Amino acid sequence: MEERPIDLSSLSYVSDHTGFYGTIKNSPADFVVAEVNLSGRLTTNIYMEVKEELQAQQSSKENCKKPKLCLSTDGANIQDTIDFAAKDICEAMADKGDNVFEGLDLPDSEADQYNVLNTLLGQDVQGSLTNFACSVRSAFESKVSGGEEQCELSLGQFPNKHARAILHSSVRQAFPFLLTFTRSTEVFVKPNLDYQTLSLLTSEEEADKFFTFIDAKVENSRFTFQPDVCKEHRTSVHHFISKKFGKLVETKSFSEKGSDELQKVCITVRFREKKGSSGKRQRSEEKADIFTAFTLKKENLETLEAIAYLASLLGVLPSDFSYAGIKDKRAITYQSVVVKKISSERLREIEGLLEKRGMKIYNIHPTNKHLHLGELSGNHFTIIVRDVRCHSDDISEDLEKRVDEAVHSVKNRGFINYYGPQRFGKGQNVQSHKIGLALLKEEMPQAIKLFFTPEEGDDPVNKAKKYFSQTEDIKGTISLMPAYKVRERMLLRALNRYGMNDEGCVRGWLSIPHSMRIFYIHAYCSKVWNEAASYRIATYGTKVVEGDLVLHNQDSSEKSLSDRVYVVTNAEEEEKVYSMHQVVLPMPGHSIRYPTNQVGQWYKKALASAGLQSCKFRVGTLQLNVPGCYRPIIKFPHQLIYEPVIEVDEQSQGKESEHTLSKKRSFKLSFTLDSSCYATVCLREMMKCNL
Structure with missing residues (x-):
């Protein structure tokens, strides 16, 4: 290769064959x-998958419009029946939004809610729940307060998350004065003390309706309390709702004339409108975002450069695009991309403009969500x-x-x-990990200078960087920087507005997308991981030893990552309980644990030598939060x-x-x-x- 961004020559190998x-x-x-997507399909074959998916959805709508929750009595596995029913309902929830029972053959009456609960819980647990609810209601009616916080009831273990979702919603719909919560996979209920407070301000009937309204979260819906002539009382209601639910809803008082011609005031509650990326409220007709998926083929082009060019053609922000991963530059690559606010027809209009930039888009089709980084197999x-x-x-x-x-x-x-060379950028003089280290140490001007350090060569980009490093003339650098270098120009414009002091440099970094800012810190953490992995293999070889970290895969969907990481004991080392492919090393961050053997000591020394011995791996000024993660050593x-x-x-x-x-x-x-x-x-x- 012509480009050798970072030297991996000092890192260990796992085997000793000769090579070539x-x-x-x-x-x-x-x-x-x-790319290979989560279904195991190559992106080049996505078209057939999309066609099959649309056909399956149509068939599902025709055959499964009425999900049933009745349990069979012929000895079938009850949990399987619940899981199947819960999955059907959750899929319907995804189509309908957060209002769980809207549009389904699940009546809204209280009796029918009890039927759903009886299906999920069984008669014994349902009876315990009903008795618990009656005791809570009685305590609220008697105006008793103070001891209910400690009172809770277990509804049992529910390993399937779909079943838990239905159970949570069904309990709250049937008993608005109860709260539900989960510990591990066990579901509990307890009194809702906020309900009690509101019922004292209004009435139990209104409190019931209000908390049902809050739980449903139906977009554009409103709830209006009964007319209230007492201003002080209305103020108390306003304050209560604002304090407890202010991020979710907003309240307003409206006057109306009653039959007696007297002005009466009602409090109306509505869900807050979602804000766009600019922080401004979206118009109602813009709320239903359009998402369009497509396959991006690119040649000799960075993913971020390709996205920036597409964004400029379509008149949207680079942050409106989502993708599962960054692909090589010097290659022909195929990857799935989703763009927000752009229709399939609009995408097809620009197809002819892309070939000259080494790009092609196809398999264009509507979708209902964006992609997440790592959403591929x-x-x-x-x-x-x-x-x-x-x-x-x-x-x-x-x-x-x-x-x-x-x-x-x-x-x-x-x-x-190991993380590959492309993880660190292609620069010879300054690689991305050096910028990341400066950001972690909150040395913002130094990070800017590193960012604009010129490389070898006399191309337009390097000419602009050389001019900046020699003069710090921001306006002049902007005029020299090519238009396609989107990140550089965004940062320069911010520096021109706010200056090269600490605050100006912070605003400069904030002017580029979050994904680009965090990339530099991830590059530094990746360099540390590479060196730690090399040290681990050089020190212990491919034998699992005491103090290593291993990743348990059991019940991975139900456990957090930290719960799945386990430290190998001496007895487990001797009995060879684990294999090397299960051993992981941490990427530095604020929420990880380190090995307890020599490798853990290596991490401490490496971070201390870089000046990060007290680093919290959070850069608040840049809105960067680095929790860390775990990466298998052998693949x-x-x-x-x-x-x-x-x-x-x-x-x-x-x-x-x-x-x-x-x-x-x-x-x-x-x-x-x-x-x-x-x-x-x-x-x-x-x-x-x-x-």
Whole structure:
């Protein structure tokens, strides 16, 4: 490769095979990447999946309009029946919004709510709930207060989150004066003391209706209290609702004439309108956001640059786009993207303008939500490794044997899951992790100077950066900076407005999207992880040892990440309870735990030497919060195959006879990696050289 952003040569390998030399990315077509979505489909095959999904949705609407909650009595598994029913209702909830029972064949009457509860809880628990509710209601009616906080009732364990969602809503709809909450997978109820306060200000009937209204959260709905002639009393109601629900609803008093021609005042409550990215309230006709999904094919272009160009063509912000991951620049890549506020028709209008920038969009279709980073199962790679040769100059070495040995070694032993060079940017003088370290230390002007440090070369971007580093003339730098460098220009415009002092630099960083700001801190944390993983393998090898962290996968949907991380004991080391693929290392952050062996000590020393011994991994001024995460040390490629390719050296043609033409050896690799794994890192382990 021409670009070598960060040197990985000092990092350890997991195996000791010899490896070989070769080059990749001679051209973008040598490195093809296609996302694999959560359904296991390549993005290049998404069209068929979309078609099948639409057909399935249509069939579901025709056949499943009335989800049933009645339990079979023929010995079938009751929990399975509940889970199935809950899933149906939750899917309907997703279509209808947060008003759980709107549009379903689940009547709104109190008796029917009891039927739902009886289905979920069974008669015994339902009886206990009813008795508990009666005792709470009696206590409220007698104006008793003070002891109800400690009173609670368990409704049992509900491992399925869909069943829990239905149970929570059903209890609150049937008993508005109760609160529901979950500990692990166990559901509890307790008195709602806010209900008691409101019932003393108004009436139990109105309190019932108000809390049912609050729980339903139906957009554009309103609730109006009975007319009230006492201003002080109305003020108390206003204050109570504002204090308890002010972020969710707003109140206003309206005057109206009664039948006796006297002015009466009513308090109306309505849900607050959602705010857009600018902080301004959206108009009612804009509330239903449009989301359009498409496949983005790009060549020799960074993902963020591609998004910035699409945003400028469509007249929206880069933050209106969402995607599952950042893809290589020097490659041909396929990835799923979702854009907000843009219709399918509008996207098709710009298709012809994209080819000149090395982009193409297709599989355009409407969707109902944006994508999240990491919302993919992996990436499929097709890579040509050219000019393959042995590490030594000994021509007697069997090259094919070397390659075969390397491929099988990585298949069987995997590779150390380092973050790849592209994680750190392509700069030679200043890489992204250095900027991230300055941001963590809240050295804002230093971070700005690092950001604008010029690289080698005399291209327009470097000319602008050199001018800035020499003069700090912001206006002049803006005029020199190419229009396609969106991040740089946004930051410069903010600096021009607010200055190069600490506050101005903070405003400068805030002018670029959050995803771009956090990228630099993640780059630094990734560098620390790489060095920690190298130290771990060099110190202990591939044996699981006491003090290592392992990740439990059991009930992963029901446990937080911190609950799934476990420290290996000495007995477990001796009994070989865990395998190396289960061992993880933490990315630095404020919510992680470190290994208790020598690797944990290494982390402390590394952070201290960088001046981060007291770092909280929160940069409040930049709205950056870094909780940290855990990353497996060892990963394996899936469906790894390779195919030798013989290339003829064109320079030797015409000079020698056909049978003496120089031949260059190449081979094609095809494999799939889990999300957040790097193909260049897998190849590094295979070839035993930095790419």
